[in-house]
Amino acid sequence: MAGSLGHAPLDLGPGALRVRRSMSAERPGETGTMLPPLIDHHVHLMLVGPDALRDTALAGVVDLGGPLDTIAAYARRDGVPRVAFAGSFLTAPGGYPVDRPWASPGSAREIVVEAGDDRAALPTAAETAVAEQLAFGASVIKVALNRAAGPVLDAATLAAVVASAHAAGVPVVAHVEGDGMSQLAIDAGVDAFAHTPFTERLDDDLIARAVAAGQCWISTLFVAGYGEPTPEAAIALDNLGRFHAAGGRVLYGTDLGNGEQPLGVNPAELALLVRAGLGASAVIASLTDPWPVGVDEVGDGAVATFVPGEPPASLDALPDWLAAAGLSPAEDLQQY
Template identity: 55%
Template sequence: MSHADLFAVQALLGDSALPCRRAITGEHGISLPPFIDHHVHLHLIDEHLLAAGGIAGVVDLGGDPVELARREPDGMPRVAYAGAFLTTSDGYPWGRPWAPDAIVREVTDASRHPGVRGGARTAVDEQATFGASLIKLSLNAEFGPVFDPPTLAAIVTSAHERGLSVVAHVEGDGMTLLALDAGVDVLAHTPFTEVLDAQLIARAVSADQCWISTLDIHQGDSNAEATARANLAAFAAAGGRVFYGTDLGNGERPVGVIVRELAALHDCGLRGPDLIDALTDSWPGVDVSTAIATFVAGDAPATIDDIPEWLGGATVVPAEELIHDAH
C-alpha cells in the first residue's frame, strides 16, 4: 500500500486504522483497536455472540455483583462492571421483570460510615468489594422516587473516595441537573426526556461529564429519539466526551456492533475518527489488551458516510493473526 492510500484510510478512520490481512485465511481488510460497548446487561444477552459481532469488551451497568465477580478475568468479552443498581425505596428498577432482586440495592441512609444497614457507604463498599470499577445509581423520576440530595451526595462522595466513577441513569424533568449538581461523572444514557439548554450542556462539558450514547433504544418513540439526538449533537459540538453504548439486553437487537447506533452517532456529529474513538475508549478501564484486535474484511469505506454500515462487518481476532501491509 502506498503512503497516499494509507493516508486516505487514516483520514477516514484515524491513525489506529491499518491495512492488513489474516494469516490463516489470507483475507485482506482493516485492523482497528478492540471495540467496547459501554452499556450492556450481560444477564439479558448471550455474551458468547459478542466477539463474532465485533465487540471485544463491555461495561455491565447493572448486574449481580456476586456473579460478576466470579467471571474469568481473561475470558471474552473483557468486562468492567458496576455491580448492582443503587436506588432508593421503591425506586427504579425495583419490580421490573428484567431486574431480579440480586441486581438492585436499596440505599435509605446518607451515612458514610461503613456497615450501616441501607447506608450509602455500605452499598458502595459492597460493589467495590466484589470488584466493581464504577458505581451505578438510578435517578428515574418517571418511574418512582429518587434520592434526596444528601443521600445522593453521600453515594457520590463514597464512590469517589474509593476512586470509582459514578454513572447515573437519568430520566425525568430535572434529573440531568440533579446528577450534574451531585458530581455524577457519566450518564448511562444520553438524556432523552428533556431538551437541555446550552448553559447546562456547557456546565456538563466543563465538569468533564461523559455521556454513553444509547440512541438506538428509542426506536419507535419519536419524541425520545429526537430529544436524545438533539442533546447529543449539542453535547458533542460543545466538546463533550461520548462513549458508544447500546443498553444491550434492552429489546430484541443483534448482539454485537449495532449499525443503527453508529449511524445515529454519525448523524449527531461523531464522524470518522471521532466515531472510532467512541467505540474504542477503554473507560472505565476495560482490559482489552493488545492481544486482540478488530478486523473488518475488504476495502476501507469509500466515504465518511459509509463508515457506520462498514463497521457492521467487524469481528474480533487475535492480534497475532493479522499481518499488516508494508507502507
Template identity: 55%
Template sequence: MNGHDPFALRALLGPDAALCRRAITGEQGVSLPPFIDHHVHLHLIDEGPLAAGGIAGVVDLGGDPVALAQRDHHGIPRVAYAGAFLTAVGGYPVGRSWAPAEIAREISNASTHPGVPGGAATAVDEQASFGASVIKVSLNRVDGPVFDPDTLAAVVSSARERGLPVVAHVEGEGMAQLALDAGIDALAHTPFTEAVGRKLTAHAVTAGQVWVSTLAIHGAGDEASENARINLAGFAAAGGRVLYGTDLGNGDQPVGVHPAEVAALHRAGVRGPALIVAMTDPWPSSVAPTGVCTFVAGPAPTTLDEVAAWLAGACVVPAEELIHDDH
C-alpha cells in the same frame, strides 16, 4: 492490498486504522483498536456472539455483583461492571420483570459510615468488594422515587473515597441537572426525556462528564429519540466525551456492533475518527483490552456515509494474527 490510500483511511477512521491481512487465511481488511460497548446487561443476553460481532469489551451497568465477580476475567469480551443499581427505596428498577432482586440495592440512609444497614457507604462498599469499576445510581423520576440530594451526595463521596467513578441512569425532568450538581461522572444514557439546553451541556463538558450514547433504543422519530439526538449533538459539538453504548439486553438488539447505534451517532455528528474514539474508549478503565484487534474484512470505506454499514462486518481477532500492509 486493496489500493486504498492509508493516509485517507486514517483521515476517515483515525490514526490507528491500518490496512492488513490475516496471516492464516490471507483475508484482507482493516484493523482498528478493540471495540467496547459501554452499556450492556449481561444477565439479559447470550454474550457468546459478542466477539464474532466485533465487540471485545463491555461495561455491565446493572447486574448481580456476586455473579459478575465470579466470571473468568481473562477472556473476551473483557468485562468491567458496576454491580447492582443503587436506588432509593422503591426506586427504579426495583420490581421490574427484567430486574431480579440481586441487581438492585435500595438505600434508606445517607450514612457514609461502613456497615450501616441501608447506608450509602454500605452499598458502595459491597459493589467495590465484588470488583466493581464504577458505581451506578438510578435517577429515574418517571418510574419511582429518587435520592434526595444528601443521599446522592453520600453515595458520590463514598465512591470517590474508593476511587470509583459514578454513572447515573437519568430519566425525567431535572434529573440530568441533579446528576450534574451531584458531581456524577457519567450518564448511562444520553438524556432523552428533555432537551437539556446549552447551559447544562456546557457545564457537563467543563466538568468532564461522559455520556453513553444508547440512541437506538428509542423509537425512530419519536420525542425521546429527537431529544437524545439533539442533546448528544450539542454535547459532542461542545467537546464532550461520548462513549458508544447500546443498552444491550433492552429489547431485541444485535449482539455485536449495532449498525443502528452507529448510524444514530453519525447523525448526531459523532462520525469518522470521533466515532472510532467513542467505540474504543476504554472507560472506566484506562487500558484497552490487550492482545486483540477489531478487524473488518473486505475493501475499506471511502466516505463517511459508508462507515456505519461497513462496521457491521467487524469481528475480534488476535492481534498477532494480523499483518499490516500499509507501512
C-alpha cells in the same frame, strides 16, 4: 484517478492501521483495517446471557446493572468479551428499577438512610452500598435517577455515593430519566450518563457544564425509539449532537438486552451517532474508548479488531463497514 476530485478517504483516527493478514491466519493475505478493541459501554448480561457475545466483534463490554454476585462471576471468566461492571443499581427505597419485571432479584440495591446516619465513626448507608459493589470488583458505580418511575436519592445521599466512589478512584454513571434528573446528576459530580438524556432537552449552559466537568455520555440512541421517530429519539439526538459539538466525550453503548437488538455491534446505533454529527474518527473513538478502566487494562494486546476490505469512502457506509468487524489475534495482522 489520481489528482482528480475523488473522495478523500475518511479520517478513521490515530488507532486505525492498514494491515494484511499473515500466512498463518485464517484467510492469509487478506487486507483490511486494524482498530483497537471495540467496547459496548452499556449492556446487561442478566438479559442477554453470559455467552451471547462470545463470537462477536466486541472485545469488551460494560455491564451497567444486574445481580452483583452473578455479574461478578461472569466477569471472572476467561475469554472475550472482557467484562467491566457496575454491579447492582443503587437507588432510593422503592425507586427504579425495583420491581421491574426485567430486573432479576438482586439487581437493585436500595439505599435506606437511617436517622443518625451522619455519625462520623460509622460508614453511612451510601458508603456501605458502594463498598459492596467494589468488594465484588466493580469498576464503576451505577445510580438510578428516574423520577418518572418512583422516588430518587436525595442530593445528600447522591453526593455521598459519588464521594465514596471517587475516594476509591471509581467513576459513577447515572441512569437519568424525568425532569431535572440530568441537572441533579451534574450538580452531584456524576461522571457519566448511561443514556443520552432522552426525556428532557438540556440547555446549552448545562451541556457546557457537563463538558467542562469531563462527563461521558453513553449514546444508547437506538433504544430511544428502536428506529421510530419518537419524541425521546429526537430529544436524545439533539442533546447528543450539542454535547459532541461542545467537545463532550461520547461512548458507544446500546443498552444491549433492552429490546430487540443485534448481538454485537449495532449498525443502527452507529448510524445515529453519524446523524448526531460525529465524524468517522469520533465514532471509532466512541467504540474504542477504554472507559471505565484505563487503556492499559483493556486487554493484553493479544486481540485486535480486524475490519476486512477497503475502508469506506463516505460516512453513510461507515456503520455497515464497522459492523463487519471481527476479532483477530493481533500477531496475525501485519502493517503495510
